[in-house]
Amino acid sequence: GAVVSQHPSRVICKSGTSVKIECRSLDFQATTMFWYRQFPKQSLMLMATSNEGSKATYEQGVEKDKFLINHASLTLSTLTVTSAHPEDSSFYICSAGNGGLAPNEKLFFGSGTQLSVL
Amino acid sequence: GIQVEQSPPDLILQEGANSTLRCNFSDSVNNLQWFHQNPWGQLINLFYIPSGTKQNGRLSATTVATERYSLLYISSSQTTDSGVYFCAVRATDSWGKLQFGAGTQVVVTP
Numbered sequence: 659g660a661v662v663s664q665h666p667s668r669v670i671c672k673s674g675t676s677v678k679i680e681c682r683s684l685d686f687q688a689t690t691m692f693w694y695r696q697f698p699k700q701s702l703m704l705m706a707t708s709n710e711g712s713k714a715t716y717e718q719g720v721e722k723d724k725f726l727i728n729h730a731s732l733t734l735s736t737l738t739v740t741s742a743h744p745e746d747s748s749f750y751i752c753s754a755g756n757g758g759l760a761p762n763e764k765l766f767f768g769s770g771t772q773l774s775v776l
Numbered sequence: 777g778i779q780v781e782q783s784p785p786d787l788i789l790q791e792g793a794n795s796t797l798r799c800n801f802s803d804s805v806n807n808l809q810w811f812h813q814n815p816w817g818q819l820i821n822l823f824y825i826p827s828g829t830k831q832n833g834r835l836s837a838t839t840v841a842t843e844r845y846s847l848l849y850i851s852s853s854q855t856t857d858s859g860v861y862f863c864a865v866r867a868t869d870s871w872g873k874l875q876f877g878a879g880t881q882v883v884v885t886p
Contacts, residue, residue, distance in 0.1 A: 692873070692874070696817075701862065701876045701877065701878045701879055702862070704874070751817075764821060765809065766821060767819040767821075769817065769818050
């Protein structure tokens with residue numbers, strides 16, 4: 659199956675700093691990638707849809723200035739948590755599909771990034 | 777938006793037991809996937825099954841799209857089956873987005 663690589667797997671940072679998370683599709687091109695957030699013992703919540711070469715589409719309630727998304731190539735999307743605060747501590751997961759968003763497209767997920775803000 | 781409900785929320789199994797997990801959804805879908813999230817957070821794609829029945833080893837899944845539900849069967853459970861099982865759907869009018877259910881936490885004891 660398709661492989662999605664996400665780095666780093668874990669990051670600890672001080673409050674007020676910015677953190678960048680990378681998501682790469684290793685063996686396919688992804689015009690669209692998705693960023694999810696998961697709090698402990700909860701489900702995955704979609705944050706934004708990342709589109710190559712254009713602005714990301716954010717879900718309601720997600721601050722676009724807080725969570726900067728860049729999708730500069732067909733294999734790389736980045737999520738930057740700006741001026742992180744303890745409430746931003748969470749598990750962030752990216753996903754990408756290899757079917758051009760066709761209805762029958764499977765989505766594959768990165769291994770996630772555990773962000774802890776002190 | 778589309779609602780996805782999974783049951784039961786928690787399941788404790790003895791090794792070797794069989795179980796059924798259920799996913800109900802509130803609208804028509806063109807994509808339904810079952811995932812297993814292991815204790816390290818990795819999401820593993822188990823099935824892509826918007827309709828019909830599929831089997832993969834000890835796991836099988838059935839989706840009855842007209843009745844808006846899907847079932848995941850685990851047979852002869854093993855401790856490595858422990859984790860959270862998520863059902864995720866894409867509504868037919870929802871471009872690209874997968875909506876996840878709350879998950880079923882499965883613990884398989886030796």
